[in-house]
Amino acid sequence: VEEEEKEEAGSYAKCGRRYKCLACGKTFPSVPRVLRHAKCHAGGGCAKEFPDRSQLHKHQLSHSAERPFQCLQCSKAYKTAPELRSHGRSHTGEKPFICQECGKAFMQPVCLRVHMARHTGDLPFRCSHCAKGYGTLSKLKIHQRAHTGEKPYICGECGKAFADPSVFRKHRRIHAGLRPYQCSACQKTYAELKDLKNHERSHTGEKPFLCSDCGKAFSRSSSLTCHQRIHAEQKPYCCGQCGKGFTQLSSYQSHQRTHSGEKPFLCPQCGRMFSDPSSFRRHQRAHQGVKPYQCDKCSKAFRQPADLAMHQRIHTGERPYKCLQCDKTFVASWDLKRHQLVHSGERPFQCGECGKSFAERASLTKHYRVHSGERPFKCGRCGKTFVVSSSLRKHERTHGERRGGEEEEEEEEAGAAARHVCRLCGAAFGEAAALRRHQRGEHPEAAPGAPTCAECGEAFSSPYDLRKHERLHPGLRPFPCPECGKGFSDRAGLRKHERIHSGVRPHACSLCGKAFLGAADLRKHLRTHGPAPGPPLDEPLLLLGP
Numbered sequence: 001v002e003e004e005e006k007e008e009a010g011s012y013a014k015c016g017r018r019y020k021c022l023a024c025g026k027t028f029p030s031v032p033r034v035l036r037h038a039k040c041h042a043g044g045g046c047a048k049e050f051p052d053r054s055q056l057h058k059h060q061l062s063h064s065a066e067r068p069f070q071c072l073q074c075s076k077a078y079k080t081a082p083e084l085r086s087h088g089r090s091h092t093g094e095k096p097f098i099c100q101e102c103g104k105a106f107m108q109p110v111c112l113r114v115h116m117a118r119h120t121g122d123l124p125f126r127c128s129h130c131a132k133g134y135g136t137l138s139k140l141k142i143h144q145r146a147h148t149g150e151k152p153y154i155c156g157e158c159g160k161a162f163a164d165p166s167v168f169r170k171h172r173r174i175h176a177g178l179r180p181y182q183c184s185a186c187q188k189t190y191a192e193l194k195d196l197k198n199h200e201r202s203h204t205g206e207k208p209f210l211c212s213d214c215g216k217a218f219s220r221s222s223s224l225t226c227h228q229r230i231h232a233e234q235k236p237y238c239c240g241q242c243g244k245g246f247t248q249l250s251s252y253q254s255h256q257r258t259h260s261g262e263k264p265f266l267c268p269q270c271g272r273m274f275s276d277p278s279s280f281r282r283h284q285r286a287h288q289g290v291k292p293y294q295c296d297k298c299s300k301a302f303r304q305p306a307d308l309a310m311h312q313r314i315h316t317g318e319r320p321y322k323c324l325q326c327d328k329t330f331v332a333s334w335d336l337k338r339h340q341l342v343h344s345g346e347r348p349f350q351c352g353e354c355g356k357s358f359a360e361r362a363s364l365t366k367h368y369r370v371h372s373g374e375r376p377f378k379c380g381r382c383g384k385t386f387v388v389s390s391s392l393r394k395h396e397r398t399h400g401e402r403r404g405g406e407e408e409e410e411e412e413e414a415g416a417a418a419r420h421v422c423r424l425c426g427a428a429f430g431e432a433a434a435l436r437r438h439q440r441g442e443h444p445e446a447a448p449g450a451p452t453c454a455e456c457g458e459a460f461s462s463p464y465d466l467r468k469h470e471r472l473h474p475g476l477r478p479f480p481c482p483e484c485g486k487g488f489s490d491r492a493g494l495r496k497h498e499r500i501h502s503g504v505r506p507h508a509c510s511l512c513g514k515a516f517l518g519a520a521d522l523r524k525h526l527r528t529h530g531p532a533p534g535p536p537l538d539e540p541l542l543l544l545g546p
Contacts, residue, residue, distance in 0.1 A: 011038040018152055027152055073180070090193050114139070130236040146237065146249050186292035202293060202305035205312075216320070250276075328485035342480045342487040 012019050012034045018027040019034040028034040067077035069084040073091050078084045086108060089095070095105035097112040101119045106112045114135040117123055123133030125140035129147040134140040142164050145151065151161035153168035157175040162168040170191050173179065179189035181196040185203045190196040198220050201207070207217035209224040213231045218224040226247045235245025237252035241259050246252040254276040257263070263273035265280035269287050274280040282304060285291070291301035293308040297315045302308040310332060313319065319329035321336040325343045330336040338360065341347075347357035349364040353371045358364045366388055369375065375385035377392040381399045386392040453469055479494040480487045483501045488494040496518055499505065505515035507522040511529050516522045 011035070016150065016152060093193055093197070130238075132236055146252075188292070202308075205296075323485055326480065326482060326485035339485060342485065 011023065012021055012028075012031070014020075015027055018029055019031055020027045021034055021037055023038065026037065028037060067079050069079070069081055070077045071084060071087055071091075073088075076087060078087060089107040095107050097106040097109050098104070099106075099112060099115055099119070101116070104115065106115065117135035123135055125134045125137050126132070127134075127140060127143055127147070129144070132143060134143060145163035151163045153162040153165055154160070155162075155168070155171060155175070157172075160171065162171065173191040179191050181190040181193050182188070183190075183196060183199055183203070185200070188199065190199065201219035207219050209218040209221050211217070211224060211227055211231075213228070216227065218227065230247065235247055237246040237249055238244070239246075239252065239255055239259075241256075244255065246255060257275040263275045265274040265277055267273070267280065267283055267287070269284075272283065274283065285303040291303050293302045293305050294300070295302075295308060295311055295315075297312070300311060302311060313331045319331050321330040321333050322328070323330075323336060323339055323343075325340075328339065330339065341359045347359050349358040349361050350356070351358075351364060351367055351371075353368075356367065358367060369387045375387050377386040377389050378384070379386075379392060379395055379399075381396075384395060386395065453466060479491055481494060481497055481501070483498070486497065488497060499517045505517055507517070507519050508515040509522060509525055509529075511526075514525060516525060
């Protein structure tokens with residue numbers, strides 16, 4: 001008995017909360033189940049009973065290592081002919097099992113049964129964490145691993161762990177080099193036919209999955225499922241550290257890395273690391289110069305299908321993201337989020353050094369450079385560095401002026417055009433006025449009292465340039481127009497703007513009767529009539545009534 005117990009104990013090993021068969025690597029939730037399974041390898045069977053011999057014979061094949069039925073297309077082998085036929089549908093795309101309720105087709109009868117449970121509401125397996133329902137216990141267990149973080153399927157080649165066995169099997173095909181399905185448009189290969197079909201829609205633009213609530217269409221059923229959670233206000237994946245909720249597991253996992261600082265995706269070419277796989281793939285395409293997604297209207301090419309979809313809205317005029325407070329519409333979701341800060345006045349990005357808050361992360365990044373002294377943008381001609389890229393671009397134009405001056409110097413006397421030299425960067429000019437213009441534009445920070453942006457600290461040569469720059473920071477424009485949502489830095493600017501919608505033009509020309517929105521516009525117009533005796537007549541139209 002002791003020898004038998006030792007033999008049984010040597011047939012498995014504890015792997016986390018499960019028990020792993022040492023003969024084949026399969027895992028089980030309990031010792032009795034792994035021991036019952038181990039008998040299959042010992043040739044003793046499992047003592048399971050069947051009503052007839054044919055069913056017993058069919059079951060016995062599951063214990064046998066023999067796989068006599070081989071697929072001619074991919075060489076994968078199976079124990080029974082029905083299993084091979086079922087696998088063959090993955091190559092042909094055949095879906096003979098059709099739902100009578102909605103017409104959706106499936107390759108396997110079990111997939112149809114699970115799907116039908118959604119129509120009947122028969123989802124007996126409920127998650128204790130988020131109350132989400134499933135038609136099968138196995139699906140529930142896979143889902144629950146998203147909450148527990150358990151990943152029992154470990155790749156022996158690279159050590160990567162998985163919660164879902166189907167995803168694990170797909171991953172192993174990468175190491176085996178089994179990617180038989182190739183896209184005819186961009187030659188990208190896939191391990192499964194359904195993945196190729198999903199990918200091909202990025203080229204054709206086909207979006208067969210339609211949201212019944214808002215009519216929005218999607219190329220993938222999984223994208224539709226995630227979208228429908230927005231209508232249902234479901235965010236089943238909740239961060240335990242900050243309480244933020246997510247509609248997708250991948251978004252939740254990427255978010256968790258912002259707390260841990262983990263960046264597991266390493267670029268082998270430049271060593272840069274990424275916290276999420278999509279950013280990593282996008283970065284790799286930048287190295288390769290690959291832009292497989294082409295616009296059929298203007299032939300412009302893009303690295304990501306999402307970038308192509310965004311670009312195509314320029315042609316269609318589609319602006320699907322609408323502000324619920326002012327009805328203004330936007331092409332991209334991040335444009336809407338940035339706009340909504342105008343209404344909320346929220347400034348969620350705070351500087352850890354001085355406590356100053358910003359409406360945008362990019363503004364906080366620029367502001368940090370004030371504390372660190374970092375000037376990451378360097379001129380390739382003179383080596384001067386700048387805090388922001390716009391300042392570098394402005395500076396580079398001065399070298400364009402210098403090159404023109406130097407060409408003239410070669411034709412005329414040497415040094416004739418270089419009498420006025422900038423003491424800060426060495427740029428040379430033929431006239432003092434040109435040097436002053438250069439210093440105002442390129443070195444505004446050196447001038448005392450130069451207009452400075454309160455949001456990012458950048459200095460400007462004139463108040464006009466500062467105002468133009470401030471439009472990039474929606475948080476600095478707290479007075480939104482109720483008609484169109486445009487923001488203004490002061491109430492007077494908003495009042496003047498509102499006249500565009502109301503049609504009121506209070507400043508009228510006494511010479512020709514033409515009316516204007518602002519007094520400055522009227523004064524500019526009066527110059528077209530030529531000099532007039534006495535003070536200009538620019539009384540508001542509102543005062544001309546009886």
